[in-house]
Amino acid sequence: MEPGEYDALVVKARSSSTAALELLQFMRTHKIHQPELVLQHGAKLVRSQRLGNELWTVLEQVFMAAAELGCDDWRDYCLKELTKNFPSSLRVERLKGIEKESQADWKEAEKIYQKILSTKPEDTMAHKRLIAMHKQSGKVSEAIEAINTYLQTFSTDSEVWHELGELYIEVGSLQRAAFCFEEMIVHNPRSMYTILTYAELLYSVGDFEASRKYFSMAAYLDEMNLRALWGLATCNMALAEKDKAREKTKQFQELQKLTLERLKTAYKGFGATGKPAAKLLAMMTL
Amino acid sequence: MAPSAGYSFHPQAYAKAVLHVCKHSSSSVLGLFLGHADGKVIKVVETIPLFHTHALGPMLKIACMLAEEHCKSADASLEIVGIYHATPSGSTEMTPVKAIADKIAANFASASVWSLDASKLPDKHFAFKGMGRVKDEWKAVGSDLVSLNSEVLSETSRLIGEMRFLDVVDFDDHLADGNKSWLNETLFAGDKLEKIRAD
Known part of the structure; x- marks a missing residue:
């Protein structure tokens, strides 16, 4: 992503629906989190009924944004359409879990995820949702424990190492956070973000010499x-x-x-x- | 230092802080309040949005040093008088930023920490819960001690409705793209908010 590329797309998307669609694609590829924009443009695109094959991806994207923002009408509409078209899809099943989460119905959400895991124990998404639920309800130590258990099985999942590192930073365990970022560097030695955060952590624990190297x-x-x-x-x-x-x-x-x-x-x-x-x-x- | 008799917020300082936390509602957010003591009242006149990721030593240090340089050249009496923060879980506990707050208090004895209470936003109430430094301890700031022009609250709501929070630039954004200014000097240019005077 070039500097300014995203901002230019945001401006362009205001006046053209092709650009709006491009913006939504760009946000998915680069994992840009700005649910208000997704809802604003996504809702317009869905209403236009000219999305063709893109419709389902956009519906899913709008669903996620709406669930986060508490925009229940759009959340329910998107999920209804997706369920109608993909009645036996696991991906839609997960969205149902997220719907329950957005209603703070933790028990029901957990049931859905556990059900997915009982037929497909390797479903990392469901595992991650269960971890995220601990985090959402403010139980950081439970979340840390759940992640550590997860990593015993899926030890090469650097996304989860990242999550664990951020949680350790949140609770002030910087040495442990540094360890997580070391794991991430092993997986992706050229990631600027990882190198820089690791350097910042080394500085914060007082290892200026190593920090300088990174x-x-x-x-x-x-x-x-x-x-x-x-x-x-x-x-x-x-x-x-x-x-x-x-x-x-x-x-x-x-x-x-x-x-x-x-x-x-x-x-x-x-x-x-x-x-x-x-x-x-x-x-x-x- | 005697306990503060009150905190007065400049319209743009308040609005900028609220817009910053709204932009990153699912992250931990941190920013600085600049101002000065006017008798026993702490006047918050400017906001510097800092981070929407983690706040770690080196960048925090640089950001504070840059903010101090900015204070010196903008107005000799200006200094860092407090911080504001917000958590994705909505907790208003100051624990996650206590170490940072203690550092600020070491330089400015009447420092204060403001945690976002997002539940207050829809009702157009003052949306931060304050903790003030009194004799080396952090004590809750009564809401009667906060003064802000009431018009600002409704204007801030309007700005959120217009999704103006997308335009706020913080120090994190600046580090990723140097052309983005953490001073946000044009954020409210031409907006009605510019015309509201501080109480």
């Missing part, structure tokens, strides 16, 4: 990545404070100089936010 790697993979550059600058500052003599060596001075130069160049083109950034960068010179 921020450096991110800045190597994507030269002008702001998160990587700011992170690198912060690490350098923290390390300089810890060990003054070592950080005075030419190598580390050069690293900070390069980082700050890149940030300065980047912020020249950024308008209003450039002013505070320039001042801060001037202060950060070692």
Whole structure:
């Protein structure tokens, strides 16, 4: 996804139904979560009755958005249409579970998911919904326990490692969160998001040296990545404070100089936010 | 420092914070309130939306330092006076942000923490539950201590209805695309909200 690509689509979708459909597709592919937009455009598209084969995907997408936003009419309509067309579909069965969840009927939802699992124990979606239900009712420790059990069977599911990592961050167990992100790096060593979050976690637990390495790697993979550059600058500052003599060596001075130069160049083109950034960068010179 | 006699919110500061939490209703959201003490009243005059993912050390530090630089150049008396946050579960407990709040309080003794209470939004009531720093402890802020022009509440509702929250940019967005400004200087340009004066 290019910067600005999504925003341009959002604007275009206001005036053309082809663009609206494109926007919905884009949101599905890139997992962009903005249910209000889905409902707004999806509802219009469904009403137009010109969706052809896309209809079912859009109905499912609108259903999810409506269930989340508490828009019961659309939720019920979409589910009714989908059930009519796919009476024996497992995918629709899961949606019925989600419908119950949106009504806070946890017992009924659990029944539906357990039923799916009794015939198809490898159905990861149903497992994930059960975990998500713990989370929704605010039971974080139960959710963590359920995820750990899940990972004993499906240990390569990095989406779930991610979920576990975020939960650990939420409860402040940063060492454990870091472990989850290590798993994710093993699965996908070039994911900027994972590398950067891991670097931030290492910094937060006080391992500035390792954090600097991962921020450096991110800045190597994507030269002008702001998160990587700011992170690198912060690490350098923290390390300089810890060990003054070592950080005075030419190598580390050069690293900070390069980082700050890149940030300065980047912020020249950024308008209003450039002013505070320039001042801060001037202060950060070692 | 003596307990604060009240908190006064600038219309745009309140609206921006509410729009920010509405944009990311299924994530944890965090932002800063900038302002100053005016006698015993804390005036919140500006909002800096920060994160809608996790708030971890390095980026939080940079964001606060940038906000401080912004304060210095905007108005010498401006400083970080508090934070606001929201959770996807709707809990108004301050526990998830307590460590951050303590840091803010170390720099500004009368700091406050505002948790979104989304149930108040449909009725057009003030939608944050406040905790104020009083003698090294966090104490609930009575709703009678909050002052906000009543027109702002209905205008904020209107802005939510118009889905204007989609236009709010936070520091997370800025880090992903530097052209997006976390200062949100044009968010309310030409809007009726601009004309409402602070109480």
